[in-house]
Amino acid sequence: MKKVILLAMSVMFLSILQVLAASGAATCDRSGASVSARSSVMAASGASVSAHSSSWTVFGAATCDRSGASVSARSSAAAARSKPSGTVMSMPGAENSSSAHSSAASVGLLGAGATFPYPLYSKMFDVYNREFGVKVNYQAIGSGGGIRQIRAKTVDFGATDAFLSDEEMKKFPAPVVHIPTCAGAVVITYNLPGNPTLKLTPSVIADIFLGKIDRWSDSKLKALNPALNLPDMKIVVVHRSDGSGTTFIFSDYLAKVSREWRVKVGRGKSLNWPVGLGGKGNPGVAGLVKQVPGAVGYVELVYTLQNDMPVAEVRNRSGSFVAPSIETVSHAADIDMPGDLRVSLTDSPAKNGYPISGFTWLIVYKDLAKGGLSREKAEVLKELLWWITHQGQKYAAPLHYAPLSEDAVKKAEAILRSLNYEGKKL
């Protein structure tokens, strides 16, 4: 009897602690609280495992520090949530290899953000950990969350598929820089009898997604594809239901090529879609397109390659129809880039460039001390970023991401050299 009471008391004590910790997070910083809110949303849709992890995240957020305890709490949450494709990056007790970086072996880095490059980051950070013994814990919580967390300095680096606008950058407590890591393509895929390769122009794509062209037998489509026997079927538009960088790149492209799109819909990670069904994530869209006859949707290149789905050739600004591939995406990046590398690759003027392409970036504070890092950590982070933009690039193509162009790497080098610690060079 007494044991039962003791047990009940200890359970209650723990719950009180949790409530206190949660309220602590709320006063500590807003983004910390939003972390816990996010994970509880995840938990609500998941099994009891993630419910458990969410309570740990509350603890992690409450302490508002980046000590080992907090990192492990986060990693347990991340592991519970990680996608099947992901490797668990924070292997407990990973061996420290003998290298020049051995002094940094005990330092771990924490990053959060975009889901689109997650498979690549997973691979890169796994290799980096094995080679240099630096553990990088990356949570693919979405670009929005990544930006919020780097702004609140709860992570060492953020990751995003859409670069920050000048206005957004002003909201940061100190200047930040963008380091591109790779480029990707958004492709148009569809479900038609025989799955022929369609040729599409920018205005036709805009009209389809605006709902103005609503049958496959439309004269504009027929004129572009005279050799194909297009069926008289209704076009079912499929888009992303969740906010995503993929949607941003796609809508950024359409806003550039279509005035009507720019006025009616605009660009963003979530849109007020004029027509269509929403699928959750790239797999959701790919799945719906595969299932619904006459469907058309946009997904990242890698999903059509993995699922053997048809992709449309898109007419680029120089007038040629280009099929999406790693090469044509790299071509798209062959343009004059601004020094800060905040550049959109959509509607690229490059001759053989696929027009619906985009970079994905890591975001760090220019003065890493202002991001709350120790000097040691700042050095490790800089080395990691250098590695990602150089040696790490070879892991991009096998995972269907386009590696950075030479020009982009050069400009990234200049940005990396400008990183400093309390004004002193790193």
Add this chain to the structure above:
Amino acid sequence: MMLSFNSDRLFKTAMFVSGGIVLAVVIGILASLIVHSSQALRELGLGFLVSSTWNPVVGKFGAVPFVIGTLLTSFTALAVSLPFSLAISLFLGEYFREGRLSKVLNYMTDLLSGIPSVIFGFWGLLFLVPLMRKAELALNVPPYGVGILTASLVLAVMIIPFTSSIGREVIRLVPQDLKEAAYSLGATRFEVVKNVIIPSARSGIAAGILLSLGRALGETMAVTMVIGNSNFIPRSIFAPGNTMASVIANEFTEATENLYLSSIIEIGLLLFVITAVINYLGVIIMKKLSFEK
């Protein structure tokens, strides 16, 4: 003697504390929802409740399509599930109270309530959606497969065990004397069910329905997978739509703007309030139905 007094007091304190924690957590959830949605509450005001435009690009947020989606799917699911769950409760609570078949069925209905919702979502996506598409082709409506009706059917299956297991228990609890009295007056079995069992168990059955409704209102994963996620007021039962819970799950991760995030949290607040109101109404209905009156 001293020891037992102590443990008694300890137990009492423990009960008070745990009760207090439940209360504190509910109030805490409400408070944090209000705090974090304060920006949307302030800037959007009533427009949030009456506007049907959800456009994050220009910062216009109206919750009407999601409220309609949530209520439509939940009540359709309830209507679809009710005949089945009542039949199951009568079957297991009155007709076949014992025996191997009854045990297996009992176990199965309880198991159904323990299946994670994402599994129901997969089932919906892989089995129900192609079936619906065929039906829609036959009915000559756009063959999306996903939509309000598909989501309602998945929800209906999910909530059957909640109504039926509570129904089964309360039907078992109907006093034997009442039933025997009715039989002795010459009532048939159906008449006993209709005039004795259901009336005396109705408040319990209503409690089960209420529990299922709560589950249906808040269900996220399974619904998101099959509802079609379109932010418009659904024009027909076959059209795609969106619920409050699924829009939160869809858009929370990438909401960068403060007002956007705040609006999503306000949807959470709205869902909380709607659930509370429906529960309150349910309690009133249950009191009205209760047999003792």
